Amino acid sequence: xxxxxVTLEExxxxxxxxxxxxxxxxxxxxxxxxxxxxxxxxxxAEMDYVRDIGAARLRNNSSRTVGVxxxxxxxxxxxxxxxxxxxxxxxxxxxxxxxxxxxxPWRQDAIxxxxxxxxxxxxxxxxxxxxxPQLPARIAGWGMPLVQALREVGPPLDFAGxxxxxxxxxxxxxxxxxxxxxxxxxxxxxxxxAREERLSGFARALAETGITNAGVVEADLxxxxxxxxxAQVLALGTRPDAxxxxxDVLAAGLMAGLRRAGCEPGRDIAVVGLxxxxxxxxxxxxxxxxxxxxxxxxxxxxxxxxxxxxxxxAVPQRDIVAPRLVVRDSSFQKV
Amino acid sequence: xxxxxVTLEExxxxxxxxxxxxxxxxxxxxxxxxxxxxxxxxxxAEMDYVRDIGAARLRNNSSRTVGVxxxxxxxxxxxxxxxxxxxxxxxxxxxxxxxxxxxxPWRQDAIxxxxxxxxxxxxxxxxxxxxxPQLPARIAGWGMPLVQALREVGPPLDFAGxxxxxxxxxxxxxxxxxxxxxxxxxxxxxxxxAREERLSGFARALAETGITNAGVVEADLxxxxxxxxxAQVLALGTRPDAxxxxxDVLAAGLMAGLRRAGCEPGRDIAVVGLxxxxxxxxxxxxxxxxxxxxxxxxxxxxxxxxxxxxxxxAVPQRDIVAPRLVVRDSSFQKV
DNA sequence: ATTCTGTTTTAGATCGTTCTAAATACGGGA
DNA sequence: TCCCGTATTTAGAACGATCTAAAACAGAAT
Numbered sequence: 001x002x003x004x005x006v007t008l009e010e011x012x013x014x015x016x017x018x019x020x021x022x023x024x025x026x027x028x029x030x031x032x033x034x035x036x037x038x039x040x041x042x043x044x045a046e047m048d049y050v051r052d053i054g055a056a057r058l059r060n061n062s063s064r065t066v067g068v069x070x071x072x073x074x075x076x077x078x079x080x081x082x083x084x085x086x087x088x089x090x091x092x093x094x095x096x097x098x099x100x101x102x103x104x105p106w107r108q109d110a111i112x113x114x115x116x117x118x119x120x121x122x123x124x125x126x127x128x129x130x131x132x133p134q135l136p137a138r139i140a141g142w143g144m145p146l147v148q149a150l151r152e153v154g155p156p157l158d159f160a161g162x163x164x165x166x167x168x169x170x171x172x173x174x175x176x177x178x179x180x181x182x183x184x185x186x187x188x189x190x191x192x193x194a195r196e197e198r199l200s201g202f203a204r205a206l207a208e209t210g211i212t213n214a215g216v217v218e219a220d221l222x223x224x225x226x227x228x229x230x231a232q233v234l235a236l237g238t239r240p241d242a243x244x245x246x247x248d249v250l251a252a253g254l255m256a257g258l259r260r261a262g263c264e265p266g267r268d269i270a271v272v273g274l275x276x277x278x279x280x281x282x283x284x285x286x287x288x289x290x291x292x293x294x295x296x297x298x299x300x301x302x303x304x305x306x307x308x309x310x311x312x313x314a315v316p317q318r319d320i321v322a323p324r325l326v327v328r329d330s331s332f333q334k335v
Numbered sequence: 336x337x338x339x340x341v342t343l344e345e346x347x348x349x350x351x352x353x354x355x356x357x358x359x360x361x362x363x364x365x366x367x368x369x370x371x372x373x374x375x376x377x378x379x380a381e382m383d384y385v386r387d388i389g390a391a392r393l394r395n396n397s398s399r400t401v402g403v404x405x406x407x408x409x410x411x412x413x414x415x416x417x418x419x420x421x422x423x424x425x426x427x428x429x430x431x432x433x434x435x436x437x438x439x440p441w442r443q444d445a446i447x448x449x450x451x452x453x454x455x456x457x458x459x460x461x462x463x464x465x466x467x468p469q470l471p472a473r474i475a476g477w478g479m480p481l482v483q484a485l486r487e488v489g490p491p492l493d494f495a496g497x498x499x500x501x502x503x504x505x506x507x508x509x510x511x512x513x514x515x516x517x518x519x520x521x522x523x524x525x526x527x528x529a530r531e532e533r534l535s536g537f538a539r540a541l542a543e544t545g546i547t548n549a550g551v552v553e554a555d556l557x558x559x560x561x562x563x564x565x566a567q568v569l570a571l572g573t574r575p576d577a578x579x580x581x582x583d584v585l586a587a588g589l590m591a592g593l594r595r596a597g598c599e600p601g602r603d604i605a606v607v608g609l610x611x612x613x614x615x616x617x618x619x620x621x622x623x624x625x626x627x628x629x630x631x632x633x634x635x636x637x638x639x640x641x642x643x644x645x646x647x648x649a650v651p652q653r654d655i656v657a658p659r660l661v662v663r664d665s666s667f668q669k670v
Numbered sequence: 671a672t673t674c675t676g677t678t679t680t681a682g683a684t685c686g687t688t689c690t691a692a693a694t695a696c697g698g699g700a
Numbered sequence: 701t702c703c704c705g706t707a708t709t710t711a712g713a714a715c716g717a718t719c720t721a722a723a724a725c726a727g728a729a730t
Contacts, residue, residue: 018679
């Protein structure tokens with residue numbers, strides 16, 4: 001039932017030339033004479049030849065395949081990121097092997113081994129929570145080019161991300177301009193570089209503006225978790241008049257929780273998210289957020305990996321996208 | 336710089352056995368003696384051996400790789416579906432090649448060729464809008480096992496989807512129970528099997544309940560497109576008191592558009608979505624929707640493909656998940 | 671005709687695995 | 701001791717491409 005594919009040999013036979021010549025045609029080498037190239041190409045088209053990339057890789061060690069590991073396929077930030085990666089890779093005639101680590105370093109390890117077995121040319125990794133800092137070095141030891149994205153462990157290497165310190169700064173300054181003076185931060189339990197960065201951005205922005213830190217509350221990274229944390233937010237020592245959230249998912253959950261508690265977000269308290277997911281437009285009130293252009297980060301990551309593949313010795317590079325404040329209704333109090 | 340990998344040959348050398356024996360160990364064949372197996376396995380671990388699946392495929396024709404083609408990575412219905420697929424495939428020690436057709440049949444063709452070149456064992460396809468009905472036959476001609484998901488073209492073959500006819504029925508009956516009597520349907524411009532199924536479900540449900548069809552409006556499958564269609568909905572010959580939408584994204588957009596037009600959804604008019612995306616909880620009012628369990632459909636699709644790979648001659652099977660009505664606030668009028 | 675260019679083409683080895691078919695080892699039983 | 705069956709191991713040929721180094725072929729200059 002399973003067909004066997006047309007091979008170089010068969011094309012060669014049909015065209016009356018050698019395998020090697022056909023191979024040159026496939027790879028668009030300038031060495032072959034025009035008339036031969038034409039004839040061979042015609043025959044390839046007629047016989048529906050498809051080059052076996054696996055076999056090619058065995059010989060020349062390039063599989064035109066890259067692995068992408070994300071911790072999650074539900075949060076649309078990751079899927080938009082993924083979309084950007086896939087986009088560039090497809091343009092470059094590469095294929096994406098996708099895997100979901102579910103934020104589990106153990107699964108992540110298994111995935112890496114699987115990718116290794118499949119001979120990927122390189123990997124784009126958003127490291128799972130709890131990833132050991134030595135991982136990038138270990139991967140390098142395998143001779144596997146690596147780009148980290150969105151999150152990062154270990155010493156600085158190729159990395160594509162967003163400037164969350166600046167993002168938090170934008171948000172804080174906006175809230176201050178709205179007249180807020182007691183800011184809280186809704187953080188997450190999961191320890192990632194993304195979390196540290198936002199927290200340190202928050203501390204710095206408060207210092208720069210001289211505004212009161214009303215406290216930091218932690219929630220599980222789910223809508224429900226955030227909704228439940230509303231009570232803690234309201235019970236903080238100094239009652240905040242604005243809450244900056246780790247991301248839009250938490251912000252949306254928090255708003256729902258606040259309203260349940262009889263506190264109307266956007267009127268009684270300002271709420272600002274980070275990432276500007278599409279859902280920011282759908283919440284009520286519409287959520288003020290800081291846009292990070294996830295697809296762009298994905299494209300950057302793909303670009304970095306391409307660069308690294310082209311020149312394994314290149315000096316490490318970091319591509320950081322700038323944030324953009326998107327003002328909606330959730331931060332308009334005291335109109 | 337690029338390391339060369341440890342090969343069977345090297346392991347064989349170190350263990351003082353032949354390549355063939357090591358290969359048997361790798362594949363967990365019962366043929367090897369226990370003491371040899373142990374020794375070889377120990378050495379493999381020590382030397383960090385990783386089997387080259389590409390090379391293996393070249394010989395035995397199974398790459399443990401499957402392609403997945405989705406038309407879109409933004410709509411979370413597709414990404415949840417994808418997540419289900421990836422889940423099962425990972426369990427089964429298979430790897431997912433992901434590609435985004437962007438609903439473009441031409442791109443879709445290019446992707447299929449690329450997958451072919453990579454020697455995927457099979458493909459899960461959600462056909463792009465405008466896909467020719469002969470495509471499944473063509474793919475079969477290549478000897479490439481295929482499962483269609485969510486949408487479908489050509490004669491019935493392996494397919495994983497949801498029962499949208501029933502889903503629409505649930506929604507209509509719910510609206511009728513709420514006292515609605517003039518139903519409109521907000522459809523999409525893109526012609527897919529998914530669209531036809533919902534429309535015919537709508538027609539059938541109206542016939543069964545004897546309710547007035549207030550008309551069908553078409554919108555682009557975007558939040559903005561739906562918002563703009565609100566005017567058309569309100570201008571229908573018979574003014575509808577409920578609108579059933581192609582999916583939640585359209586429903587959310589429509590609600591925004593209605594409110595802009597001074598018509599409060601959930602009070603002046605009922606709105607019901609399909610799919611029950613996470614966003615249904617975030618809209619205001621919270622959106623009544625019919626849940627389709629996208630990850631489950633993904634798992635089904637993966638299961639169907641696994642079955643087909645195991646037995647290429649198996650009779651075609653269709654896995655259809657049942658819908659579940661989730662009542663929220665957008666359909667509670669006349670409380 | 672011969673030598674010398676430069677352009678095209680090619681035979682054959684090679685990548686790392688699996689398959690086939692056959693070889694070898696090990697225990698009895700005759 | 702020899703033979704036979706079962707359990708284990710193996711040599712060598714695949715798989716389909718690419719690489720290397722060399723061969724064949726042109727045309728021009730001698």
